Amino acid sequence: MMNKNKSVTLIIRSGEYFIYNSKEFDFFNISYCPEFDPNDFFAAARLLYQMSYSTEIKNLEQYVEILYKNEYRELLKVVIQGEIIKSTKDEKIILIDFSLDLGFKSDIVPHILSGKEKQQQERKRFALVITEPQYYDKYVNIMEALHLGIYKEVNEDWEVYLAIENQYPDLENLHGIVITGSTSTAFDMSENWKEPLVNFLREADKRQIKMVGICFGHQILAHCLGGEARKMTFVPHMQVGRLSLLTGLNFGEFQIKNLNVYQIHGDYVFELPKNSELLLSAPHCQNYAFKSNHLLGLQFHPEFNPIILIYFFWDLNNENLKETYLKECYESFKKGEDHQLAIWAYILNFLKNQ
Template structure:
């Protein structure tokens, strides 16, 4: 089979056409993007592609929140998928969320790599038998330090620098409980399940390794405009974030790439 890559080039999947298959990844987009994010970053797909893609790979987007899903034949052509954040609740039973859960069960059965981010982390945990819901401590917006468990350090790339890492957070839901088969490998003083792994093919991160300061400040403005947070809280968040320092974006990038590309 021949398919078209992101830059219009033709790629082969190695099934008798004489071409070597390049790695292929899909972004399961669960968010509705603002005009600002689309114009400046090419949408959240553009953010993830720039963060995770390497030479010779093909990256595609499926807008699952609009019911755009890969079919059963297509999913087997992919080396991995990334599930994005969302304004929707992972504990909801909206039609597209139920279809996403069904897709994740198939990806688990096929042992295809899945990286879940924020909402993606939560829905991935739910698909594995966990429970999600509103965080008892309320919104977590800003910079947070993730502490890795002792057992996880042997499984992470460059483990000597991953005792703890700073990451941008923006969520009001969380994973409340995971089954024993899933290993929690990171937590914080705000959220117990900041990161987990299941086997070698599924990993969730509650924070946003793809976010920079500009994206977070834009999201604070959007949350304020939608009435999800108040003016005083928004002002407090902006002031705190300016003093908080920077997230460890490069370390998170290496960790996510290492997981997706099988280098852990």
């Protein structure tokens, strides 16, 4: 049975003073519940926001509004730049240096932080390649928090690069790459940042560096490595919400027959890349996930949750589409339970040979 409670310890350090917060967060069984965000980076930023502005976030709609505020995004950046002292499937300890008037000297906190001194010296390098053209307009810091909150662990260096600025990591001694989703299309090469991205991915593929492609990342990996991505002309609009998939995949300790995933996409992989195998199919999309010895492509979003999906549609200018998408999301959230913990474990096992 899946452990649905994750113990998150948040330590906010201000000089020799600490604010110490530790509680059980209901991260994974999200039955449209606004109390806690399933991503602990967002929960940490929310706590900082509440403390800094003496406010309380009481419902989901209020929280979505907070996500759009520049003040929240600045706090989220602080959390991203914080340090993960410990990270396991059951516990995460985050240390943040932040100036607050409140605080106290603690005997507990130094004891928790003492484990930091015992960390191994050798650190592995990973890269998060962000492929969103609207990054600066809408998603600044949010994409880092969504992904690093899942993948970043102790003794790892995660470097963040913006493909829209032609930023890419040195492939030497790089252990793995995550390619994000995007509002752009994988098969439209007219945008000037696409060709450098394709060249980078092909070179990483030649070196057989582990790569995980999410949505657009899944499509661009297929499209540039012998497969093909296309627009879903056979559906009336983007496919959104939480979707249940029949799966025969092995999720270790998690026994899952119908895997629940979060999706938002209008394009799909028509043909798989060379030397890959099909992992998952959906009613509207046969090539929903694929795998090879060093590639993992996922059409769905392992970093998403109900709050984030609603956030994406909250300020749509097209009121009819907004109403359609929000209705479909709300309806889908009522069915089943959240399986992100099992999905994260599967990805981490692939990316880091755990």
